[in-house]
Amino acid sequence: MNNPKKSLGICLMVLAFLACNVDENMKPGSPEQQKVRANFDIPSATLMENTSEGLMVQISLSDPVPSEGSITVMLHNPQNNDLFSLWPSPDDENKIHLPAEKGVTSVTFQVLPVNDGVIKGHSSLTFEIIQTTGSLMLGKDLNFELELLDDELSGKLKAHETLGHWKAKKLFEYHPSGKIHKVFWETETPMKYSGVNLYKYDEWEKVVVIEEEPGGATVVFSYLDNKIIKSEKKVDEYLRSYTHYDYNSAGELIGQTMYERQLNGNLDISIHTVYTYHSSGNIHSIKQMVPDGPENWRLLTQFTFGEYIDKPNPVPYFDVLPNINIQPNLPGKVVVETGGLACTISWVILTMSKASLSPGRLQVRAAVS
Numbered sequence: 001m002n003n004p005k006k007s008l009g010i011c012l013m014v015l016a017f018l019a020c021n022v023d024e025n026m027k028p029g030s031p032e033q034q035k036v037r038a039n040f041d042i043p044s045a046t047l048m049e050n051t052s053e054g055l056m057v058q059i060s061l062s063d064p065v066p067s068e069g070s071i072t073v074m075l076h077n078p079q080n081n082d083l084f085s086l087w088p089s090p091d092d093e094n095k096i097h098l099p100a101e102k103g104v105t106s107v108t109f110q111v112l113p114v115n116d117g118v119i120k121g122h123s124s125l126t127f128e129i130i131q132t133t134g135s136l137m138l139g140k141d142l143n144f145e146l147e148l149l150d151d152e153l154s155g156k157l158k159a160h161e162t163l164g165h166w167k168a169k170k171l172f173e174y175h176p177s178g179k180i181h182k183v184f185w186e187t188e189t190p191m192k193y194s195g196v197n198l199y200k201y202d203e204w205e206k207v208v209v210i211e212e213e214p215g216g217a218t219v220v221f222s223y224l225d226n227k228i229i230k231s232e233k234k235v236d237e238y239l240r241s242y243t244h245y246d247y248n249s250a251g252e253l254i255g256q257t258m259y260e261r262q263l264n265g266n267l268d269i270s271i272h273t274v275y276t277y278h279s280s281g282n283i284h285s286i287k288q289m290v291p292d293g294p295e296n297w298r299l300l301t302q303f304t305f306g307e308y309i310d311k312p313n314p315v316p317y318f319d320v321l322p323n324i325n326i327q328p329n330l331p332g333k334v335v336v337e338t339g340g341l342a343c344t345i346s347w348v349i350l351t352m353s354k355a356s357l358s359p360g361r362l363q364v365r366a367a368v369s
Contacts, residue, residue, distance in 0.1 A: 037062040038071050038132055039139035041106070047113055049083075050151040054112035057144060059129065061136070064103050069134025071098045071107055076126040083123055083148055085112045096127075100136060113148055118178075123148045162347075179205060180322075199322065207322040221322075227251070228321050242267070245321070252277055253324060272297060275326065282308050283326045300338065307332035309347070 041058040059071060073096040075086070087110040090096045098107045111125070125146040132138060160170045167188035175181040179201055186194040200209040206226070210219040215235065222230040232242045239261070246255040253275055260270040274287045285304045292298035309330040320326055333346045 035137040036065055036069075036135055037139035038100075038107075038129055038136050039141035040127075040129065040144040043141065043143065044145040044147070046147045046149055047111060048149045048151050049113045050115045051113060052115070054110050055146070056108045056110050057127065057146070058106050058108050059098070060106050061100070061104065062139065064105055065100050065135055066102065067135045068102050069100045069132060069136040071100060071129060071136060072096070072131040073098065073109065074128045074130045076128060077124070083114055083116075083120065084125070085114070086110065087112065095130075100134070111146060115151070120150055122150055175199075175201070179207075210322065228323060231321075239267070241270070252281075253320060253326060256320070271300070277326075278305075278308075280308070280329065282329050282331075302337045304335045304337075305331050305333070306335065 038059050038061055041060045045055060045057075047055045059073075075090055075094040075096065078090075078094045086096060088096055088098070096109050098109060100107050125148065127144040127146070129138060129142040157172055159172070162168045169186045171184040172180055173182040173184070180199050182199070183197045184194075185197070186192075195215075196213050198211040198213075199207055200211070202208045206221075206223060208221055210221075211217075212219065217240070218234050220232045220234065221228045222232075227245070227247055229245055230242060231245075233240050241258055241260040243256050243258045245253060248254050255272070255274050257272045258270050259267045262268050269291055272289045272291075274289070276284045278284045283305055285302060287299060288301045289297035290300050305327070308327075309332045311330045313325070313327050313330040331347060333344060335342060335344050
């Protein structure tokens with residue numbers, strides 16, 4: 001019969017022997033037991049294109065690294081790589097390899113934007129910590145989002161919206177040169193319509209054509225001394241109307257006469273418009289007249305802008321010509337007279353954002369009385 005005390009003693013001796021022969025790497029306090037977690041310091045950031053020093057993206061380590069290791073970061077959307085460069089440079093698989101020397105508590109890589117001077121729009125980059133070696137291990141915060149902001153879009157109006165009794169909206173898309181490329185418009189007063197205007201420029205960056213949809217119309221502009229003196233509206237190369245423009249010595253638009261195709265095929269005067277101005281350069285009145293006999297005119301509609309708001313106005317109430325703004329300031333009130341009736345439209349600014357970090361939005365409310 002075995003002696004229980006003797007058996008217990010043998011077991012204790014075996015355990016002691018095993019403990020003395022454990023792999024040194026598995027002892028508490030060894031590198032294998034001191035894995036250091038790697039996490040992005042912040043989840044996201046923004047970087048303006050004209051920031052010459054770029055952005056240092058930091059990966060924080062939970063403890064000083066006990067022995068040398070490395071971290072691999074993957075760039076998931078490299079299709080916009082003409083907008084930035086990375087240091088260290090990624091390999092052919094868009095992986096950034098970052099050494100982590102003994103004792104460090106963080107590692108970094110640098111994103112350098114390319115300030116190209118043209119509008120390419122904002123873009124987003126996604127980075128992910130995908131692998132570690134040595135005494136490092138993956139943490140929990142493994143993703144980092146970076147938004148690259150196009151500085152040429154700084155201050156550009158993205159949207160103009162009128163609410164209240166007079167609903168209308170315009171969205172603006174820009175050409176790489178900074179000029180307007182497309183305008184998406186929508187109005188609900190008096191009826192709902194929507195469409196898009198495509199702007200085309202000549203080698204001197206002057207608007208020469210606006211293509212309108214729906215309808216398939218093309219408006220072609222003619223210049224003299226950098227002023228538009230004539231526009232022609234065509235559909236399938238068929239001339240539907242044309243307009244002559246007149247200016248005063250200060251270069252302000254003071255009149256325009258439109259000729260439209262009639263049922264008999266002739267191009268006759270359909271409407272004549274006269275403009276007057278405040279000393280500030282803002283439009284004061286617009287009179288739209290129609291022929292009333294061989295040499296007479298009959299007033300059709302008159303718009304009188306008596307008040308303006310001390311705020312810059314990127315989109316005039318009357319968008320007459322693409323190269324001039326007849327209302328540098330936001331209108332506060334306009335009186336509309338037509339057919340013996342009169343109404344007043346007042347505007348109040350709801351939001352006006354032209355921040356340096358993103359395209360702006362102008363939102364106003366119109367009230368009719």
